[in-house]
Amino acid sequence: MRAVVFAYHNMGVIGLEALWRHGIDTTLVLSHHDDPGEQCWFASVAQWCRAQRIACECPVDVNRPQLQSRIAALKPDILFSFFYRRLLSDALLHVAPLGGLNLHASLLPAYRGRCPANWVLVNGEAQTGVTLHHMVARADAGDVVGAAALPIESDDDIMSLYTKLEEAAEALLDELLPLVVAGRAPRVPQDERAVSTYGGRRPADGLLDWSRPAHTQYNLVRAVTDPYPGAFSFLDGERLMVWRAAVDRGHERLVPGRLEVTGSEVRVGCTDAPLKLMDITWKGQRMSRPGLVRLLANYDGAMLTSG
Secondary structure (H helix, E strand, O other): EEEEEOOOHHHHHHHHHHHHHHOOEEEEEEEOOOOOOOOOOOOOOHHHHHOOOOOOOOOOOOOOOOHHHHHHOOOOOOOOOOOOOOOOHHHHHHOOOOEEEEEOOOOOOEEEEEOHHHHHHHHHOOOOEEEEOOOOOOOOOOOEEEEEEEEOOOOHHHHHHHHHHHHHHHHHHHHHHHHHOOOOOOEEEOOOHHEEEEEOHHHHHHHHHOOOHHHHHHHHHHHHHHOOOOEEEEEEEEEEEEEEEOOOOOOOOOEEEEEEEEOOEEEEOOOOEEEEEEEEOOOOOEEEHHHHHOOOOHHOEEEEEOO
């Protein structure tokens, strides 16, 4: 079986390695140039391809007719997409007789669209997973080949969740790719009644809202912590980044947004329980306990604001 692969990120490398393990001939890989404005903490598909001596290109427009013609000339049996950031046109999908399969980091039809791993944490979900599905003109809407569910623990953050997703993706591909090669892979339509769709996230979406419950703020913190841009508020006119926090249900309520610095703890009031700050950056200094207590010692009773 011959494949053309569209890949980026750690999942791109995981997908390519799975194709190699199962004897699928990868004739060309299309990836992305790294965004200089993005912290690229993940593996490089382009470097992996160089090491394997596989052709890799990073076109600006993967759907342009000239590139489509080049891909068609390679006569792929199938296309694969692993965390590629562009939709493939219907015309491109029809280049390969078996169409295209995409690996998506949610349990479809829930969390179609961008940044599903961040969104499930923001929304406090108890489980998520990975899905291999057929590609169609609409994002993440094609028939499902298979999926693997995994639990989200209360102390998971974005990086621990990504580790789980990557392990689940590797196992799922090892389960399903032999069926794809043999022409026996399942094909189950998605339930359109259960669809939820989410868009991309921006750094500004990390603004903490102290007029909401503490668990909502905690979920935002863990969803966008390192290596993402982070959750934030403002103290004394300076942005205060919150990288790690915990809900303190054993403490008395505080006025929403009010900072309490006592003993070895720093808390901020929410509508129910306080949020305990455990790792922050403020005025150019990144501190965890007990350093952040010293850093904020003179701000007991101050208010954190939205700007």
